[in-house]
Amino acid sequence: MSATDLLNLLIAALLLAGVYAVMSVGMTIIYGVMKIVNLAHAGFLMLGAYFVYELYTHLGIDPLLGVLLSFPVFFLIGMAVHRILVRRIPISDQPSLTSLLLLFGLWLVLQNLGYLVWGNSDRAILTPRTLDVLEIGPIGFPTVRLVVFGVALAALAGLEFVLHKTWFGRAVRALMQNNDAGRIVGVNVDRTARVAFGVGIAFAGVAGGLLAMLYSFSPDFGGPFLLRAFVIIVLGGLESFAGVAIGSLILALVETFGILALPANYQPAIAFSLLVVALVVLPGGVAGLWNRRRRLA
Amino acid sequence: MGNGPKHNLRKWNFPCASPLLLLILTLVLPGCGKGHKAGTNEVAVGVVLPITGREAKPGQFQREGIELAIHEINQNGGIFIRELDKRLPVKEVFYDDGSDQAKSAGLVERAMTSDGVVAVLGGYSTALGEAESVMPDRYETPWITTGAAASTIFSRGYQYIFGTLSPTDLLGYTTAEFLGSLVDHGKLKKGLKLALALENTDHGVDYGKGIDKWIEEHPGYFAVAFNEKFDLGSTDFSGLLQKVKNARADIFLADAHLQDYITMQRQYMQTGMYHQMISYGARGPESDARKALGDATNYIFAGIWWSAKLPYPQVKRFAADYQASVGRPPDSWYPATAYEAMRALATAIEQAGSLNKTAIRDHLREVELRDSLLPGQVLRFGQNGQIHTPFVIVENKPNDQVDIVYPPDAATGEAIAPKPR
Numbered sequence: 004m005s006a007t008d009l010l011n012l013l014i015a016a017l018l019l020a021g022v023y024a025v026m027s028v029g030m031t032i033i034y035g036v037m038k039i040v041n042l043a044h045a046g047f048l049m050l051g052a053y054f055v056y057e058l059y060t061h062l063g064i065d066p067l068l069g070v071l072l073s074f075p076v077f078f079l080i081g082m083a084v085h086r087i088l089v090r091r092i093p094i095s096d097q098p099s100l101t102s103l104l105l106l107f108g109l110w111l112v113l114q115n116l117g118y119l120v121w122g123n124s125d126r127a128i129l130t131p132r133t134l135d136v137l138e139i140g141p142i143g144f145p146t147v148r149l150v151v152f153g154v155a156l157a158a159l160a161g162l163e164f165v166l167h168k169t170w171f172g173r174a175v176r177a178l179m180q181n182n183d184a185g186r187i188v189g190v191n192v193d194r195t196a197r198v199a200f201g202v203g204i205a206f207a208g209v210a211g212g213l214l215a216m217l218y219s220f221s222p223d224f225g226g227p228f229l230l231r232a233f234v235i236i237v238l239g240g241l242e243s244f245a246g247v248a249i250g251s252l253i254l255a256l257v258e259t260f261g262i263l264a265l266p267a268n269y270q271p272a273i274a275f276s277l278l279v280v281a282l283v284v285l286p287g288g289v290a291g292l293w294n295r296r297r298r299l300a
Numbered sequence: 301m302g303n304g305p306k307h308n309l310r311k312w313n314f315p316c317a318s319p320l321l322l323l324i325l326t327l328v329l330p331g332c333g334k335g336h337k338a339g340t341n342e343v344a345v346g347v348v349l350p351i352t353g354r355e356a357k358p359g360q361f362q363r364e365g366i367e368l369a370i371h372e373i374n375q376n377g378g379i380f381i382r383e384l385d386k387r388l389p390v391k392e393v394f395y396d397d398g399s400d401q402a403k404s405a406g407l408v409e410r411a412m413t414s415d416g417v418v419a420v421l422g423g424y425s426t427a428l429g430e431a432e433s434v435m436p437d438r439y440e441t442p443w444i445t446t447g448a449a450a451s452t453i454f455s456r457g458y459q460y461i462f463g464t465l466s467p468t469d470l471l472g473y474t475t476a477e478f479l480g481s482l483v484d485h486g487k488l489k490k491g492l493k494l495a496l497a498l499e500n501t502d503h504g505v506d507y508g509k510g511i512d513k514w515i516e517e518h519p520g521y522f523a524v525a526f527n528e529k530f531d532l533g534s535t536d537f538s539g540l541l542q543k544v545k546n547a548r549a550d551i552f553l554a555d556a557h558l559q560d561y562i563t564m565q566r567q568y569m570q571t572g573m574y575h576q577m578i579s580y581g582a583r584g585p586e587s588d589a590r591k592a593l594g595d596a597t598n599y600i601f602a603g604i605w606w607s608a609k610l611p612y613p614q615v616k617r618f619a620a621d622y623q624a625s626v627g628r629p630p631d632s633w634y635p636a637t638a639y640e641a642m643r644a645l646a647t648a649i650e651q652a653g654s655l656n657k658t659a660i661r662d663h664l665r666e667v668e669l670r671d672s673l674l675p676g677q678v679l680r681f682g683q684n685g686q687i688h689t690p691f692v693i694v695e696n697k698p699n700d701q702v703d704i705v706y707p708p709d710a711a712t713g714e715a716i717a718p719k720p721r
Contacts, residue, residue, distance in 0.1 A: 004542070004546055008542060008545070008546070011542070011571075012538060012539065012542055015536070015538035016538070019535075019536050019538070115352070118352050118356070122356075123351070123352065123353075123356030123357045123360060124357055124588055125357070125558055125559060125562070125588045125592070126588075126591075126592075127562060127588075127591060127592030127593075129591065129592055129593070129594050133566065133594075134566065134569045134570060134593075134594075134596055136570050136572060143570070143571070143572060145567075145570040148570075217563075217566075218535075218559070218562070218563055219558070219559050219562040219563070219588070219592050221354070221356070221357075221559075223353055223354050223399075226533075227533050227534075227535055228535065231535065255536075258536060258539070259536065259538050259539050260539065261539070262539035262540060262543070263539055263542070263543065266528050266529060267497070267528050267529065267530040267531070267534075267537075267539065267540040267543070268500040268528075268529040268530050268531045270530070270531055270534060270536075270539075271531050
């Protein structure tokens, strides 16, 4: 294989990592603040895909603009879901069976609502840039993947800014580090959790819209991505945004390059072997390793 | 202040009840069928198909085909049952398996044991069909799969299973045969290299076997330069396509479900690869794929079990009736094989003259529809219960045109080969 081929594959892996990161970060926010594993994440990915699709096909709104619009809409949906369902889950510093069941049930409800509203056809968004490739010398950048990567990076940068430069962000980080200490210093846990849940769902909506630009989708869309999101957040450390970025990169690189040495049908096995390895060797994920080294230094 | 669970009764009740309620509603409602115990005033036929979940669309099309056949049978007075000396209408007992294997097998069992059906139709796709196929012999009830073709289903010696799809290895075989005919006509050169990327299912395995068999029987035509399987529902095919590229093959043959076909073909186009011919097995002409891929579907060829363009009068009639029944033309082969399964069953019941399930099974073995919609126009079940009608090869052409290009006696257009760059 030529160096150009390897470089093309590396770019493909990086672009895939961007997609993986944006689809995982919403789960991380929610887990970090509320210790809830959002099993309904895949349902919101699916809704995000249909939201952008509907705006594009019925109102002619560009999918990119649709993705931007999905953020506030899904933020409000997330706040509503929190108010109606999630806030009733007993507060705990460990994921509870109740929360798992509730959100799994919500996922199934969303899926069946999807079937009621959109039927069972496979939909896809086809724009003039869907199949375009930006060629720089011998390297080809699939335009739509590049755009998705750019939006994903911008979304993550925006989140990083909010987390470090705003009161809400500091409150979120405080609760992620130590819930009790956060309360003592005056963080309004209920309000912060509600907004964090809204932001997490908003990221799921954005990710769904971005995925819709790459893949065809139907109401059962999202399952394979949810499983990968688990791998990523376990790899990265359950409560670390930098860890999510690193976890996404590791998974994308291993998946893409792993099948050069192994048959392609081992791709899921590669991903889930990584999950097992992370749970056994790096229970705190990459972020845990990083923190341990910092403490030792 | 602790973070443990708050012992507030009002708050505890809802979280405990709501997930359970949601689960019960979502798990139970889709599976609700119109189950009933049949009397002798009707011929109850079980239909188990996915109309929700991953396989919902083809499942829905198949259901429509069966219901059209039932409607026509009932309009003609039903099925004459000799031993009762009267005509009985056909009553459909439908269950949605939600594209779930375990549920699918359970629902077939339920239809066979609780609903008094004389036979069950269903089993789209291979995975669901395999799950269902263990039930018919256990309950001595005929089962006709309308959408599963893998050899594993029909090679176990079961006595009560039938299928209206030709085997998938014949699809692979016909695909290679079509390419061979292009070599014979001088459109392709001899000795071209093939790259095979096959889904990791029995369907994919059988497809590959069919291609290998033809190549073995016709040495010198083609050589397989790359052969690898991939998992269903993959999120990325970059690595696999890079391997295909490295193989420097002349022809790219994949076997994929619709979602994987769309994802893989998008990435294929983005790599800038070129092959003289491209196929995704039985996928290609679907309207959903055309909407998702646009011109990127042009010149892709597919082997399919049936086409509405087949030049038989009964096919024209069926296409018109189907359009009148559901308000759209048949998009692919799905409704036709299901329609034929119901017609074959009705014929066998009438020939048996009885609602005895073993008698119906015996007559299914002998049934012969000489006005079949399927290629070749004759439907009869082979010794293993599966039909062996030929496949037709269709090729997508610009402006949403799809032509049958093989076999020559059914062709509606000429194959364009090699495909333009």
